[in-house]
Amino acid sequence: MASTGIQARMINEERQQRWRRFGIYAALTIVTIILVFPILWMISVSLKPTTETFSLPPRLLPEEFHWGGYAKVLSDPKFRTFLINSYIVGLAVTFLSLVIGTLAAFGFSRYRFFGDRVAKLFVITTQMVPTITLLIPYFGVIVFLGLYDTLWGLILTYLTFALPYSIVMMNGYLDTIPKDFDEAATIDGCSPLGVLVRVLLPVAVPGIISTAVYTFLLAWNEFLFALALTRSMEMRTVPVGISMMVGEFGLKWDEMMAFSVIGSLPVLVLFMLVQRFVVGGLSAGGVKG
Amino acid sequence: MTSMFRHMTTRGTPYLFLLPGLVILGALLSVPLYKVVEYSLYDNVIVEREPTFVGLDNYANLLSDSGFWSAGLNTIVFTVGSVLGHMVVGIGLALLVNADIAPRARTFFRSMLILPWIFTAVVVALNWQLLLNPFGLVNYVLQWLGLVSEPLDWLGNPDLAMWSLLLISTWRGYPFIMVSFLSGLQTVPKELYEAAEIDGAGFWHKFWHVTLPQLKPVIFGVALLDLIWTFQLFPLVWLSTGGGPGRATEVLSTLTFRLGFVDFQFAQAATVAVSILIISAAFTLLYLRNEARRL
Amino acid sequence: MSRIEIRNLVKMYGAHKALHGIDISIQPGEFCVLVGPSGCGKSTTLRMVAGLETISGGEIAIGERVVNGLRPKERGIAMVFQNYALYPSKTVYNNMAFSLQLSRMPRDEIDRRVREVAEILELTPLLDRKPGALSGGQRQRVAMGRAIVRDPEVFLFDEPLSNLDAKLRGQMRAEIKRLHQRLENTIIYVTHDQVEAMTLADRIVIMRDGRIEQQGTPDQIFHDPDTVFVAGFMGSPPMNLVECMVTPTGLKLGQNDIACATPSSLRAGDSVICGIRPDDIRPSADLPAGASITLPVNLIEQLGTEKLVHFMVGEHALIGKTGGRTSLTEGAAHPLSFDMAHAYFFDPKTEKRIR
Numbered sequence: 001m002a003s004t005g006i007q008a009r010m011i012n013e014e015r016q017q018r019w020r021r022f023g024i025y026a027a028l029t030i031v032t033i034i035l036v037f038p039i040l041w042m043i044s045v046s047l048k049p050t051t052e053t054f055s056l057p058p059r060l061l062p063e064e065f066h067w068g069g070y071a072k073v074l075s076d077p078k079f080r081t082f083l084i085n086s087y088i089v090g091l092a093v094t095f096l097s098l099v100i101g102t103l104a105a106f107g108f109s110r111y112r113f114f115g116d117r118v119a120k121l122f123v124i125t126t127q128m129v130p131t132i133t134l135l136i137p138y139f140g141v142i143v144f145l146g147l148y149d150t151l152w153g154l155i156l157t158y159l160t161f162a163l164p165y166s167i168v169m170m171n172g173y174l175d176t177i178p179k180d181f182d183e184a185a186t187i188d189g190c191s192p193l194g195v196l197v198r199v200l201l202p203v204a205v206p207g208i209i210s211t212a213v214y215t216f217l218l219a220w221n222e223f224l225f226a227l228a229l230t231r232s233m234e235m236r237t238v239p240v241g242i243s244m245m246v247g248e249f250g251l252k253w254d255e256m257m258a259f260s261v262i263g264s265l266p267v268l269v270l271f272m273l274v275q276r277f278v279v280g281g282l283s284a285g286g287v288k289g
Numbered sequence: 290m291t292s293m294f295r296h297m298t299t300r301g302t303p304y305l306f307l308l309p310g311l312v313i314l315g316a317l318l319s320v321p322l323y324k325v326v327e328y329s330l331y332d333n334v335i336v337e338r339e340p341t342f343v344g345l346d347n348y349a350n351l352l353s354d355s356g357f358w359s360a361g362l363n364t365i366v367f368t369v370g371s372v373l374g375h376m377v378v379g380i381g382l383a384l385l386v387n388a389d390i391a392p393r394a395r396t397f398f399r400s401m402l403i404l405p406w407i408f409t410a411v412v413v414a415l416n417w418q419l420l421l422n423p424f425g426l427v428n429y430v431l432q433w434l435g436l437v438s439e440p441l442d443w444l445g446n447p448d449l450a451m452w453s454l455l456l457i458s459t460w461r462g463y464p465f466i467m468v469s470f471l472s473g474l475q476t477v478p479k480e481l482y483e484a485a486e487i488d489g490a491g492f493w494h495k496f497w498h499v500t501l502p503q504l505k506p507v508i509f510g511v512a513l514l515d516l517i518w519t520f521q522l523f524p525l526v527w528l529s530t531g532g533g534p535g536r537a538t539e540v541l542s543t544l545t546f547r548l549g550f551v552d553f554q555f556a557q558a559a560t561v562a563v564s565i566l567i568i569s570a571a572f573t574l575l576y577l578r579n580e581a582r583r584l
Numbered sequence: 585m586s587r588i589e590i591r592n593l594v595k596m597y598g599a600h601k602a603l604h605g606i607d608i609s610i611q612p613g614e615f616c617v618l619v620g621p622s623g624c625g626k627s628t629t630l631r632m633v634a635g636l637e638t639i640s641g642g643e644i645a646i647g648e649r650v651v652n653g654l655r656p657k658e659r660g661i662a663m664v665f666q667n668y669a670l671y672p673s674k675t676v677y678n679n680m681a682f683s684l685q686l687s688r689m690p691r692d693e694i695d696r697r698v699r700e701v702a703e704i705l706e707l708t709p710l711l712d713r714k715p716g717a718l719s720g721g722q723r724q725r726v727a728m729g730r731a732i733v734r735d736p737e738v739f740l741f742d743e744p745l746s747n748l749d750a751k752l753r754g755q756m757r758a759e760i761k762r763l764h765q766r767l768e769n770t771i772i773y774v775t776h777d778q779v780e781a782m783t784l785a786d787r788i789v790i791m792r793d794g795r796i797e798q799q800g801t802p803d804q805i806f807h808d809p810d811t812v813f814v815a816g817f818m819g820s821p822p823m824n825l826v827e828c829m830v831t832p833t834g835l836k837l838g839q840n841d842i843a844c845a846t847p848s849s850l851r852a853g854d855s856v857i858c859g860i861r862p863d864d865i866r867p868s869a870d871l872p873a874g875a876s877i878t879l880p881v882n883l884i885e886q887l888g889t890e891k892l893v894h895f896m897v898g899e900h901a902l903i904g905k906t907g908g909r910t911s912l913t914e915g916a917a918h919p920l921s922f923d924m925a926h927a928y929f930f931d932p933k934t935e936k937r938i939r
Contacts, residue, residue, distance in 0.1 A: 031402075035401075121581060135545070140328070163314055
């Protein structure tokens, strides 16, 4: 009595499912190619001489690999300075915010105390303060402190932005570790700091990694304050360095894109290596885009 | 004595852990926030030693300035458009990635689709300037498809610039929504979908009756966060269009920067900055109410 | 009321074969319980009937229809899940009405049916609540109500009572039984709890490693097990299963001879697995007719109305039973009597019953 439509669908469930899956794969592949294309194009342009940047029809693979852009950028000490500055600032901010943030996160995660909710809401609020609002007073304060055009000025500034995320992300991660660990360690004679360092941190390695990567990313990519709080070439970071090339080189797309690729490589590699931690950590923290 | 001391330290322990973090955050935020409000009440701040107190004059001037209002309007368009774009693309991709495929493939696609999010705004802006150039790839493809007859100057045309900016912002911002929604999806019990399937629900019914109600808090929180951050976004706009052509894509954040660091009118810049602060404070309160419920 | 035919059902997960050709035939109105240890394939079978898992091979028919390839909603089934799977954002009423709303039933008809079922399950006062505000037992009833309103041909239950505490589980068990008597639907019920299986089932299907070990009425399963596995699985405490030697007069158990009749296919000197339920090992005073041996008792568990007697025969630990008032001393030797008329014999190699 079954209708013909139903009959037709009765043949093989698993074949049906394979087709549906194939459709999903096809859709995902197409969408991914489109969305990743700008990045591929950047690499492509970095490998073409400027005369070919806009040549038609466009080619993803250059006729001949042109390494001139990379050679120029890598041989110029100016760009090396940008990279070194970005590393110094990024690593310092990551280290400081991880240490201070983990301590605070431990306090939030493991203790109930007077004012804990207010303190937590305060930390969340600091994530929301518009950076552009802080720019002008920071400029004033940093100049006042004599930190204008120093990397210290940047480190201090970035710490303000990175710290809330470290606290929130680490707090989220520590909350997933059962309190039984602490209690067992306390009975074994551990001090609170001992509990954190000897018991929780070894378990929290994925959380630490994701927090560290995210903070590094934040510091490495920051543009506004790096632009406003430094002046000399010796103190510029990678994003500002790239942005200055636009004015400086006009239409040298190969060099700009080569440096864009080189400047993005550290975060890209870092992110790819630990991405399974990072994605989990981000969702625990609820984090900036 | 010792026992009393021990008692005090036990009570004080959490505060000791929190102290460094809260002091740094408190100092690095309260002083500047106080300063920015103070600046906005003076004239010729920073550039001169002895700025003159003008009260609320800066605010009065600002409210009568058409540039401020048009920047405000642009900000609303940019923010609402961006958040909508992020949500639609992000949620759509999350559903697609979460479909019934091999776990390894899922990880691969997720990693690829996250990429736009990890590049610095400068690189993103440069990239899109290249692609949206009159001689660039986007125009080539559109002409090849027959959708446009002439190459368009996407970022240079005042009528198109905001749309282009929204495109760039959507590309840049969807991964955050996608990742948040994806991890939210993992928390929806599989049995609910199975029950819905047995009840006769199709894809949309399942999305509407199971996924959305389950993820409503996540969606609300993430959308609000996105809204707050996009509202004050500076680098992407500044580097893509610089607020131009003319003032076609000038938003409040680029206006602040221009007033301060191009025109050196720091007091006026501070005034705009405070107005940004006030508006985002309203959204922040909304967000905190949502968060406080979870704490 | 429909019959269910499962013919040569196969499930592959990649290269792994999870079900090796299952055949079950369920009569209209029959209450069929699939039972077995976790990973035996019972839930997979149920989910294939529901249409939640694809069918790799074989056929499932509900009523006269082969349902392979049909979507769950087209199969005329309703399912109660282990975690209830109630829609948290919907009220009890809307949880129950959802499937009817999706099938575009007229509103007043939906209302009539929901209220009628709510009345049966005593859910009427709870209709406006959301699942979050219900107790475990109430959620369980809503989950059943959601299944009943659809008036399905077949009910599927996937370990529905495993999230309830022991007392509530007993109550709900009785409630499900009563409901079945009233509605007379065909039911497939999956559980790992042999008490549920025994009390609820018209037919028990015991599964192990993707195969059916034995199927039959609870009586058949309990009193006439086909294999060592079935014998050991049903009953608590489980049947004593001891490997022993056949002698011309009976069995040699450790150093002790037990006089009994053995199946005619066994020769003296053969090895055999002898199964005997704790109920059939008693202190000799309780059971004068059995084969009596004096053995050291090493542990006594007081259960109230009865006591479990743990003792050793050679290296084998065995369990016997006695009344709650009988006093035995731990560590002392007591004469214990084996009721060999109710002993079972199994081949040690194939683990099959020797009759």
